Amino acid sequence: xxxxxxxxxxxxxxxxxxxxxxxxxxxxxxxxxxxxxxxxxxxxxxxxxxxxxxxxxxxxxxxxxxxxxxxxxxxxxxxxxxxxxxxxxxxxxxxxxxxxxxxxxxxxxxxxxxxxxxxxxxxxxxxxxxxxxxxxxxxxxxxxxxxxxxxxxxxxxxxxxxxxxxxxxxxxxxxxxxxxxxxxxxxxxxxxxxxxxxxxxxxxxxxxxxxxxxxxxxxxxxxxxxxxxxxxxxxxxxxxxxxxxxxxxxxxxxxxxxxxxxxxxxxxxxxxxxxxxxxxxxxxxxxxxxxxxxxxxxxxxxxxxxxxxxxxxxxxxxxxxxxxxxxxxxxxxxxxxxxxxxxxxxxxxxxxxxxxxxxxxxxxxxxxxxxxxxxxxxxxxxxxxxxxxxxxxxxxxxxxxxxxxxxxxxxxxxxxxxxxxxxxxxxxxxxxxxxxxxxxxxxxxxxxxxxxxxxxxxxxxxxxxxxxxxxxxxxxxxxxxxx
Numbered sequence: 001x002x003x004x005x006x007x008x009x010x011x012x013x014x015x016x017x018x019x020x021x022x023x024x025x026x027x028x029x030x031x032x033x034x035x036x037x038x039x040x041x042x043x044x045x046x047x048x049x050x051x052x053x054x055x056x057x058x059x060x061x062x063x064x065x066x067x068x069x070x071x072x073x074x075x076x077x078x079x080x081x082x083x084x085x086x087x088x089x090x091x092x093x094x095x096x097x098x099x100x101x102x103x104x105x106x107x108x109x110x111x112x113x114x115x116x117x118x119x120x121x122x123x124x125x126x127x128x129x130x131x132x133x134x135x136x137x138x139x140x141x142x143x144x145x146x147x148x149x150x151x152x153x154x155x156x157x158x159x160x161x162x163x164x165x166x167x168x169x170x171x172x173x174x175x176x177x178x179x180x181x182x183x184x185x186x187x188x189x190x191x192x193x194x195x196x197x198x199x200x201x202x203x204x205x206x207x208x209x210x211x212x213x214x215x216x217x218x219x220x221x222x223x224x225x226x227x228x229x230x231x232x233x234x235x236x237x238x239x240x241x242x243x244x245x246x247x248x249x250x251x252x253x254x255x256x257x258x259x260x261x262x263x264x265x266x267x268x269x270x271x272x273x274x275x276x277x278x279x280x281x282x283x284x285x286x287x288x289x290x291x292x293x294x295x296x297x298x299x300x301x302x303x304x305x306x307x308x309x310x311x312x313x314x315x316x317x318x319x320x321x322x323x324x325x326x327x328x329x330x331x332x333x334x335x336x337x338x339x340x341x342x343x344x345x346x347x348x349x350x351x352x353x354x355x356x357x358x359x360x361x362x363x364x365x366x367x368x369x370x371x372x373x374x375x376x377x378x379x380x381x382x383x384x385x386x387x388x389x390x391x392x393x394x395x396x397x398x399x400x401x402x403x404x405x406x407x408x409x410x411x412x413x414x415x416x417x418x419x420x421x422x423x424x425x426x427x428x429x430x431x432x433x434x435x436x437x438x439x440x441x442x443x444x445x446x447x448x449x450x451x452x453x454x455x456x457x458x459x460x461x462x463x464x465x466x467x468x469x470x471x472x473x474x475x476x477x478x479x480x481x482x483x
Contacts, residue, residue, distance in 0.1 A: 058181020063189030094425030101152030101418030120146030156414025172317020183306030190299025308391030316399030363393025371448020
């Protein structure tokens with residue numbers, strides 16, 4: 001030993017050992033606390049209410065579609081002009097979740113749910129009473145502004161009450177709401193518009209919004225972890241700090257796209273959802289124009305995609321949870337052999353993406369086959385089968401991607417989901433506006449082929465995240481506190 005080297009004293013070594021022991025004891029005590037104070041039944045109720053509230057936005061968007069020609073004639077306008085009632089809704093659906101998600105992190109989930117449903121109900125009443133195209137477009141924007149709150153805050157609610165290994169299954173149930181809307185909307189709206197008129201579509205939505213508002217006010221508990229931790233002893237993980245209004249800036253949330261893993265994830269979200277949404281809006285044209293179905297029967301055909309969404313959403317959530325649990329068991333087994341590595345081992349967020357290619361692969365098969373079946377006016381039964389695959393593949397992939405971005409931003413789950421909704425809805429607004437021109441000029445087959453290759457490209461780029469995501473986050477950010 002050199003003369004300048006000082007050996008550690010026995011007292012300092014003992015002191016350090018004592019501190020380490022206290023830290024381990026504190027961590028062990030924290031692990032014994034519940035992640036959430038709510039019982040299993042209460043958490044199930046919260047998920048169901050959140051899913052039903054999340055159903056409002058896509059349902060109100062799609063219930064309107066089967067009656068659009070009647071609305072056009074009743075308001076004495078053109079097809080291109082009436083399309084703005086759809087585009088304006090989707091644009092608002094992209095922007096407002098950013099604001100709601102920030103507000104939900106500031107004042108809590110419960111008041112945001114109640115206030116947003118009140119605004120949605122007012123917008124729906126405005127739509128039902130509209131006597132001009134301008135009034136209808138304005139009311140649709142108000143309707144979309146209110147209904148879109150849960151698009152971001154809903155995933156935040158799930159993250160509040162479930163730990164990582166259980167979150168995927170819960171997200172699978174929650175995503176049933178947003179994903180079933182494009183399927184159930186035309187079915188319900190088709191029969192309502194056909195039997196009692198298009199204005200009753202909006203009256204039904206107003207009633208739904210009122211019921212959801214009452215549930216938010218009198219049944220739904222506050223789940224935000226910062227607020228819950230002040231009243232209950234819970235695990236001190238994923239608790240976001242209280243930020244001022246100046247820190248709740250939606251532009252800062254959008255700027256998360258500067259991280260490569262987030263940019264690539266949002267790209268895949270956008271391409272996938274844009275294709276799914278465009279397919280949903282185009283199906284009534286195909287069922288009525290190609291196969292000669294009535295408005296009500298055309299809506300009934302959406303059940304195929306709806307069943308696919310149910311199967312894909314539940315199975316996708318379960319699979320992502322199983323992937324995380326299996327990986328944790330593998331690492332714990334390794335830690336048992338090498339005790340020094342035990343505290344360093346954490347399950348990578350990218351583990352949740354392991355089965356994503358299955359969902360997107362099924363989705364792409366459905367898209368390309370459906371396009372060419374429509375192009376050649378072949379079997380309606382075949383088209384319905386492809387719709388099942390499109391719905392199932394879409395829902396399955398959503399579980400992987402949605403859970404992944406929440407794992408990367410565990411204390412900003414609502415806000416990052418709002419960002420995800422912004423990018424996917426922005427692209428959906430663009431592609432749904434372009435699609436009528438596309439299929440008129442190049443036909444159904446090539447229009448679907450274009451969307452197929454855009455989604456395939458984004459899937460290939462996502463492989464950088466699947467296999468190199470951890471390295472990309474270490475170099476470019478963000479780092480994930482994987483609790």
